[in-house]
Amino acid sequence: MSLEILKPGLLTSVQDLGRPNHRALGVPVGGAADTFSLQVANALVGNDSGAAALEITLLGPRLRFTQDAVIALCGGRFEASLDDLALPMWRAMRVAAGSIIDIGRSQRGARLYLAVAGGLNCPSVLGSRATALDGGFGGWQGRALQAGDRLVLSDCFSLGRHWPRQSIGLHLARWWANPAPALSLDPVAEIGLLPGRHPPTDSELLFGTEYLVDSRSNRMGLRLDSETPLSISAPSTLSEPVSIGTVQLPPEGKPIVLLADAQTIGGYPRIGHVPSADLPRLAQLAPNDRLRFVPNNEAQALQRLQQLDRHLQRLQDAAKEALKD
Amino acid sequence: MNAVAQPGLSLETLGDSAVLAVLGDRLHPELNRAVLALAAELDRQRPKGVVDIVPAYASVAVHYLPLRMEAPAEQSRRKIESWIRQTWSQLHWEAQRDYASSGEDVWNQNILPVPVCYGGDYGPDIEHVAAHCGMSVDEVIARHSAPIYRVAMLGFQPGFPYLLGLDPRLETPRLASPRTRVAAGAVGIGGAQTGIYPLPSPGGWQLIGWSPLRLFDPQRQPATLLRAGSRLRFVPTSIEDIDNLPQGAR
Numbered sequence: 001m002s003l004e005i006l007k008p009g010l011l012t013s014v015q016d017l018g019r020p021n022h023r024a025l026g027v028p029v030g031g032a033a034d035t036f037s038l039q040v041a042n043a044l045v046g047n048d049s050g051a052a053a054l055e056i057t058l059l060g061p062r063l064r065f066t067q068d069a070v071i072a073l074c075g076g077r078f079e080a081s082l083d084d085l086a087l088p089m090w091r092a093m094r095v096a097a098g099s100i101i102d103i104g105r106s107q108r109g110a111r112l113y114l115a116v117a118g119g120l121n122c123p124s125v126l127g128s129r130a131t132a133l134d135g136g137f138g139g140w141q142g143r144a145l146q147a148g149d150r151l152v153l154s155d156c157f158s159l160g161r162h163w164p165r166q167s168i169g170l171h172l173a174r175w176w177a178n179p180a181p182a183l184s185l186d187p188v189a190e191i192g193l194l195p196g197r198h199p200p201t202d203s204e205l206l207f208g209t210e211y212l213v214d215s216r217s218n219r220m221g222l223r224l225d226s227e228t229p230l231s232i233s234a235p236s237t238l239s240e241p242v243s244i245g246t247v248q249l250p251p252e253g254k255p256i257v258l259l260a261d262a263q264t265i266g267g268y269p270r271i272g273h274v275p276s277a278d279l280p281r282l283a284q285l286a287p288n289d290r291l292r293f294v295p296n297n298e299a300q301a302l303q304r305l306q307q308l309d310r311h312l313q314r315l316q317d318a319a320k321e322a323l324k325d
Numbered sequence: 326m327n328a329v330a331q332p333g334l335s336l337e338t339l340g341d342s343a344v345l346a347v348l349g350d351r352l353h354p355e356l357n358r359a360v361l362a363l364a365a366e367l368d369r370q371r372p373k374g375v376v377d378i379v380p381a382y383a384s385v386a387v388h389y390l391p392l393r394m395e396a397p398a399e400q401s402r403r404k405i406e407s408w409i410r411q412t413w414s415q416l417h418w419e420a421q422r423d424y425a426s427s428g429e430d431v432w433n434q435n436i437l438p439v440p441v442c443y444g445g446d447y448g449p450d451i452e453h454v455a456a457h458c459g460m461s462v463d464e465v466i467a468r469h470s471a472p473i474y475r476v477a478m479l480g481f482q483p484g485f486p487y488l489l490g491l492d493p494r495l496e497t498p499r500l501a502s503p504r505t506r507v508a509a510g511a512v513g514i515g516g517a518q519t520g521i522y523p524l525p526s527p528g529g530w531q532l533i534g535w536s537p538l539r540l541f542d543p544q545r546q547p548a549t550l551l552r553a554g555s556r557l558r559f560v561p562t563s564i565e566d567i568d569n570l571p572q573g574a575r
Contacts, residue, residue, distance in 0.1 A: 023377040023388065024364075025541075025549045026479035125543045135483050135524055137543040194340050238352060239480065239487075241379045241386030243339040265381055265480030273340030276391075301341040302391055302398045309392055 001067045002150040003116065009061035009103065014120050014139035014151070015113075017050040019128035023264045029244060030138070031130040033219055033260045033283035034111050037075035039312055040177050041115035043319040044072035044092040045156075051119030052129035052139075056112040058286060060103020061145065063114075067097050070117035070156055074177070076109020076284050077185065082170050091176035092117075092319075096169055108185045110286035117156030133219065134261060175322050182311040183280055189289065191278050192296035192304070196247065198234040198269035206230060206271065207293055211255070215287035219261040221248075222285060229253025232269050242266040245274035245282070257282060275301035277308045332359055332383075334413045336406050342391055344405050346413070349383040352517070354489050356383045357477045359416075361554045366412050374401070380553045381478045382487070385409075436473055437555065439521070439536050440562035440570065441512050443469075447535035447564070454497045454514060454531050468492045469519070469533065470559040476551050484523040484541030484549035488557075491519045503529035510536045512559070523549075534559075537567050 005012070015038065018031020032038035032055055039049040054061075060078055072092045073080055080087040080103045082095060089112075095101065103112065122129045122139055131139025140149060188210065200206050205228060214223035230253045242248070246258045248268035257274055258266075259282065274282055275296055285291060332348040339345050346363065349356045364380035367387065371378070374394030379386040387409060391401040443466045444451045455462045474490040481487075491514070499515045504527060507513075511522045513530030522528060523540035536559075540550045551557065 020376040020388070022483075022548070023379045023386075024479065025483060025547075025552065026481065026485055027483040027548070126548060132483075132543075134526070135541075135543070194338070197337055238350060238382045238384075239478075240347075240381050240384045241339070241343075241345060243343045243386070243388065245340050263481055264379055265478065270339070273338070275341050298338070298341060298402065299399065302401075305341065305392060306398060 001155065002152050003069070003120075004064040004066060005061055005145045005147055005149040005151075006064055006100070007062035008145045008147055008149075009056055010059040011057040012061045012145045013055050013131040013133060013143075014052050014122050014129060014145075015055040015131060016052040016129045018130050018260060019126045019138075022126055023241075026264055027126060027135070028132065028220075028261050028263060030132050030219075030261050031128065032111075032113065034075055034113070034183075034280040036183055036280035036308065036312060037111070037179070038113045038115070040090065040179065040315055041072045041074035041113040042119075043316040044074070044090070044173075044177060045070050045115050045117040046319070046323045047115060047117065047119050049316065051115065052122060053113050053115040053120060054145075056103055056114060058106050058110055060105075060112060062103075063101045065095055065097060065099050065101070065153075067153060067155070068094065069153060070094050072115050073103075073112055074115070074179070075112040076286075077107045078109075078112045079104030079107065080112075085170060087170075088172065088176065090179060092173040094171040099170070106286060109284040110289075111283055116153055118154035121152050121154055132261070173322070175318075177315050177319070182308050183284070185284060187290065189281055189285055189291045190294050191282060191291055192275045192301060193247065193272040193293040194275060194296050194298065194301055196270035196272040197237075198232045198249070198271055200230045200249070200271050201233050202230070207295060209292070211291045211293075213285045213287050213289045213291060214254075217285075217287065219259055221259055221262060222257040222282060224255045224257065224291065226254065230255065230271070232271065234269055237267070237269065239265050239267040242270065243273060245276065245279055246270055247272045247274065259283060275304060277301065277304035280308075332356055334410065336409065338402060339386060341402075343386055343388045344402060344409065345384055345386050346409050347384045352382050352477075352489075354475070357475075357489065360385055362416055363409075363413055364553070366416060367409065370412075372404070372408060375405070381480070435556070437551065437557040438560045439538055439557050440567055441470070441534040441536045441559045442564045442567055443534040443561055448512070448533040450500075450513075450531035451533040454495065454533055457497045458494055460494070465495065465533065466561050468495055469514075470561050473556055473558050474519070476553055476555045476557070478553050479549060479551070482522065482524050482526060482541070483543070484551065486520050486540070486551045486555070486557075488519050491517060493517065495519075497531050499529040500531065503527050507532065508535065510538065510540075512536055537570065
């Protein structure tokens, strides 16, 4: 009764909502980079929002289910198929034992979440099943998945929910989720920016530049590239705590936006902070995607966070209702 | 140590979900002591919605969930800020000063002995450090293992201690080009700082020794051997004696 990894893809790991509450020990929060898509995927298959799922990056894995399972794919737009049948996104589906699923390249976005009803049953470490890739703990053996790994699945059909009765092939739920407008994957992402301690000397340059996402970006940070480097007038500071979304400016003048696996403390100047509502969009930026910063104030940031939260809540309520009968 | 007046408190937002309380912009033991006192006091009476309180050299971050507090979201930051200000004003600065002068430590009375095998393969940069500082390798070891260090903050890696107390004569600039892999337990000097790598990682510090202590073990409770405020000293130990340490001492 398991999910077998036949090919791992570029970077596939077990993630949940991470382990806040341990930052004082220097432990990054971690967890899904795009928590919105993870939570919708979990809602569609009837899981708690913090259940562990697969986070798939840029190029997906080839997977085999040794048991019937109910799954959902949410996040970036990826090629996905089961025996040459294209799989829909943002929709629950029942796959039969023996099914092989191929997740291909992302067509738009960077990360896809594959949730399985019942959740992925890795041991909880420091309160979370998320893989800490740098720390080498949590998730599946503290590392990205490799060919030959077999993740144990719980039997979701004993959970007392109604799933389509069928034991061969593929069965799609009659309903699906619409991620818009909470998560758009427009070619040029507009990302809000709240003020930081060290504003750049030329703010017109910051807000007028279309940044290119560098291929050295990872779960710790999104590295941005542009022709003209930014500068700040402030001297370097002592290392101070940072936040997910903090935009740091290293001496070379190219911003780094911190993502889920960011260190808890940083020494680079902080030119601004991305509002929480924009973190899912940020996590969906792939190398060579483009980004433009838009000045935000706190009221706007919180209003957008509330909208995102309400949208998620509505999807969760609707999924719960649909799974009842 | 020069006495400092009670530091002023300034507040900075780190986006929409964190406030940074800044007590200064210098690396100073008394400032850091005030930071730890403030962090401990904030930790004692966390309001709903606060997820992390993170002390650093001269600042403390409060991470919170603006939509999960008692107050409406648009008031969340002001609530957090007034809670920090109030907590700070209630701290008895004089009492902290007394701790400082008596050498007592409210957080941890114990001084953790950290066995270190200095030099050789375990500390490949020790001769470079000795040459840079104009002293013998033995003197580097003696000066590095003499002080009682205090952990100013944890960061960089889970359980990575930034230590206060390095003999200024041992200051050595970081490597021009960082190593792609430093072993867990490596003891290094980076500028005016010294510390121990809890996990394997890339690193730019001058490596002078290695310790078998597991500074971070996510399966252990607590997961880190040290926390901000902990004190330790380094004990030069031969690799044979390290091999003979009981398992529990590691």
